[in-house]
Amino acid sequence: MSEKTYKPGNYPDLPPPPGTVGVYGWIRQNLFSSISNSLLTIISVVLLYYLIDGIIGWFFLDAVFDADSKIACRKIDDGACWAVITRRVGQFVYGFYPEAERWRIDITFLTMFIAFAPLLYPDIPKRKWLLYFSVFYPFFAFVLIMGGYFGLQKIEYSLFGGFMLTVILGVCGIVCSLPLGILLALGRQSNLTVVRTLSVCFIEFMRGVPLITLLFVASSMLNYFLPPGTNFSILVRVIIMFTFFSAAYIAEVIRGGIQAIPKGQYEAADALGMNYWQKTRFITLPQALKISIPGIVNTFIGLYKDTTLVVVIGLLDPLGIGRAALADTKWNGLSTETYLFVALFFFVSCFAMSRYSLWLENKLNTDKK
Amino acid sequence: MVVNKNKSSKPVIEIKEMHKWFGNFHVLKNISLGVNQGERIVICGPSGSGKSTLIRCINRLEVHQQGDIIVNNVELTGDLKNLEAIRSDVGMVFQSFNLFPHLTVLENCTLAPIWVKKLPKKEAEELAMELLTRVKIPEQALKYPGQLSGGQQQRVAIARSLCMQPKIMLFDEPTSALDPEMIKEVLDTMIELAETGMTMLVVTHEMGFAKKVADNVIFMDEGEIIEQNDPKNFFNNPKNDRTKLFLSQILNH
Numbered sequence: 345m346s347e348k349t350y351k352p353g354n355y356p357d358l359p360p361p362p363g364t365v366g367v368y369g370w371i372r373q374n375l376f377s378s379i380s381n382s383l384l385t386i387i388s389v390v391l392l393y394y395l396i397d398g399i400i401g402w403f404f405l406d407a408v409f410d411a412d413s414k415i416a417c418r419k420i421d422d423g424a425c426w427a428v429i430t431r432r433v434g435q436f437v438y439g440f441y442p443e444a445e446r447w448r449i450d451i452t453f454l455t456m457f458i459a460f461a462p463l464l465y466p467d468i469p470k471r472k473w474l475l476y477f478s479v480f481y482p483f484f485a486f487v488l489i490m491g492g493y494f495g496l497q498k499i500e501y502s503l504f505g506g507f508m509l510t511v512i513l514g515v516c517g518i519v520c521s522l523p524l525g526i527l528l529a530l531g532r533q534s535n536l537t538v539v540r541t542l543s544v545c546f547i548e549f550m551r552g553v554p555l556i557t558l559l560f561v562a563s564s565m566l567n568y569f570l571p572p573g574t575n576f577s578i579l580v581r582v583i584i585m586f587t588f589f590s591a592a593y594i595a596e597v598i599r600g601g602i603q604a605i606p607k608g609q610y611e612a613a614d615a616l617g618m619n620y621w622q623k624t625r626f627i628t629l630p631q632a633l634k635i636s637i638p639g640i641v642n643t644f645i646g647l648y649k650d651t652t653l654v655v656v657i658g659l660l661d662p663l664g665i666g667r668a669a670l671a672d673t674k675w676n677g678l679s680t681e682t683y684l685f686v687a688l689f690f691f692v693s694c695f696a697m698s699r700y701s702l703w704l705e706n707k708l709n710t711d712k713k
Numbered sequence: 714m715v716v717n718k719n720k721s722s723k724p725v726i727e728i729k730e731m732h733k734w735f736g737n738f739h740v741l742k743n744i745s746l747g748v749n750q751g752e753r754i755v756i757c758g759p760s761g762s763g764k765s766t767l768i769r770c771i772n773r774l775e776v777h778q779q780g781d782i783i784v785n786n787v788e789l790t791g792d793l794k795n796l797e798a799i800r801s802d803v804g805m806v807f808q809s810f811n812l813f814p815h816l817t818v819l820e821n822c823t824l825a826p827i828w829v830k831k832l833p834k835k836e837a838e839e840l841a842m843e844l845l846t847r848v849k850i851p852e853q854a855l856k857y858p859g860q861l862s863g864g865q866q867q868r869v870a871i872a873r874s875l876c877m878q879p880k881i882m883l884f885d886e887p888t889s890a891l892d893p894e895m896i897k898e899v900l901d902t903m904i905e906l907a908e909t910g911m912t913m914l915v916v917t918h919e920m921g922f923a924k925k926v927a928d929n930v931i932f933m934d935e936g937e938i939i940e941q942n943d944p945k946n947f948f949n950n951p952k953n954d955r956t957k958l959f960l961s962q963i964l965n966h
Contacts (some may be wrong), residue, residue: 567743586887609776616877617801617823619793626824630815709855710815 413674428675429685435665436685439505445497448488449508455481456515464700501579505660507689513577513661514648514693517586520638521647524587524596529632530624532599543595550592556653558585563657582654590647596641601632636710641701646695662686723750725881725912726771731780733763733770740766741777742936752882753913755923755944755949758933759959764916767933768883769913785880804874808886809954810866812858818869819854837876844872846874848902864895866904875906882906884915891960917961923943924948931955 350356363369375385406423410430417425429436438446442658459481492498504512531543550558583620597598603626613623633640655664666682669675677681726748733741741763745885748754767777770782773796782789784799786858813821822841826832832840843852848868850861858866863866867887875884884903888896899920907913907926917923922932930947932940932955935951940947940956 357892605807606811607808608809608811609813611811612805614774614809615800615803615805617797617829617872619797619829622828626828627813627814631813634815680866708815710859 354517392678414676414678415646424482424681425678426685428669428678428681432665432669435669436506436662438508439660439665440503441499441505441508442497442503445491445499448491448496448617452485452488453508455484488570494609501577504579504666506662509661510529510651510653510689512652513583513586513651516583517590517647517651518644520583520587521589521591521594521643524591525640526598526629526633528591528595529598530583530604533602546588546596547592551596551689555585555589555650556656558589559653559657577661578657582657582659586647587649587651590643592641593643593646596677597636597643598632600639601636602628604635605631634705637705641697645697648697649690662689717806721750724729724748725750725958726914727783729781729783731770731777731782733766733777733779734883736869740900740936744780744938746931746938748881748912750912751910752928753907753911753926754915754931755927755930756916756933757918757920757959758930758939759924760882760937761935762933763936764933765885766893768885768914768916769884770806771881772800772835773804774805783825784928797829801825801877802879803881803883804877804879805883806867806870806874806885808889810858810863810870810890812866812870812873815857817855817857818850818861821858822873825873826876840878841872841876844875846877847905848872849898862895863891864898867895867899868889881912881914884913884917886916886918888917888919920948920964924946931961934959 359414363372376382393636402423404423406418407426408420408423409426411417411420411425411427414428415619416424417427434443434446438449441449459478462468462471462478487493487496490499490501528543528547530538532547534540534543544675559582562585605695609627609631610623613627652661652663653668654661660668663683663686666679666686669678670677670682724747725815726746728744731744732739744767756767757906758764766775770777771784776791777789784831785802787795787796787799787826789799812818812823817825819838819841822845822913823837824832826840827834831932834877835942842854844852848871850868850872852866853861853865853869858869861869871887874908887903888899891899896919900919903913903915903922904926913926915927916921927944929941931938932947932951934955940951940953947956948960
């Protein structure tokens, strides 16, 4: 093909050569770029076919969703026996919370999304009004879950369990540890020696001790350290420990963010006459937190999954409930189904957090808008 | 050369026998300098001569260890109240712009007036738009700094400083980080600013700007003020050998 001639300065923008862009171009470049790559693609497709075929069969096609026991399951089909889950789903979700009162948990859980919406999505309409609800929500949730006021039956914390316990521990830990982590990070960077030393000691101690040790301390020893007369329930003590533990990690993540801010930003703020708190609020934190989002969410996900450790001090998290189910002679030996179910619950929660953090990073990226 | 009609004999900056050290390194030696209201001073010299450090001492981004600096009749000490008062009267423009990347251009300009000067938001925004118009980029007000060219960013930085309605403006090599085609737009903005009667201290290598605008050109080397003269005499018959050498190096190529 002969090249057309153009006057200098008039060369038009031409489309790229065919087969380099679009779906066809992508497939050619990524899957069939060479003979060995094409071979690998074909072998992988065949392997995936057999794998997915088997997985779908076990999970769905040959699975039994309702039966009285494992033996009854096996008589029907040879796939997964989900009956262990469906028969006990109430316990997995609510622990031993009384059945007649479970609506309270449902309402608390659903309204939680309304309370979080204005915090997570700054552009939401009527944000100001929703924020009032967010502030009020912790009291609302506490009263509704614990009872004892407004004629609601008082529920002992020892009846809490399952996913409900995970969400309570995880959400309380996450919500409390972020502000504490920010304060610790600022404290560690402070010019005041006392504040700095205290922050460093706290962070290094919390990071240097295994979480499980802290939980044992919470269950047995914490009352020695608190002023006499105070007596928190084990649930509150565990939440405090989770908060302290992840706040120490978050403080270090945020410190990294603070140190990544160029010195010129502070000089510009200084030159404009801003004082320490103005600088912190408008210049340091917005930029440091934005940089730290992946690290903070990483810590949150870790904290959320670590809530399963409470099983060692006798709280019945989903794994504890699962173990109780497996101890039942009717369901003996169905550990694969039980643990896969619990894993799925954690995966869905953590994946949602991870997606949210990606969305937020993109939203706050002001360079490419 | 523009004749400066705004210059008065009222001193706004007085530096007396000022010394500064970085650790053991004596970076500024016995600096004495008076700046009158409306005066425009250009400071030049080889890199490492202490010229940036000198103007950074004037709003105490750097702390001097000996001697006095008096700005607007207030002595610069460790007292925070004094310091914040002086800083809101002294604007500064940096080589690397230092705009706040997470805020829009308009928010960059209104942040300090709203929180430091306690100006109502609406007034601050009107003032900011007026100054953005003066530096010829009002249409960029809602963009983020990362979306602007270097020259535009530096003009925003100038507008941001002017929003505090300062009495003195410090420029620390404002054009050194810019592409050649953008230097002119920033210099033009600075020349316009000079014509409004602003007191200006400018560290720069743009000798054309010095010839056109400065009332006084200062040459610094190794932490000392070597020579100080009006631009005509400074460029045409420099007295000191080091000044001659410096001028021959930057003017002949």
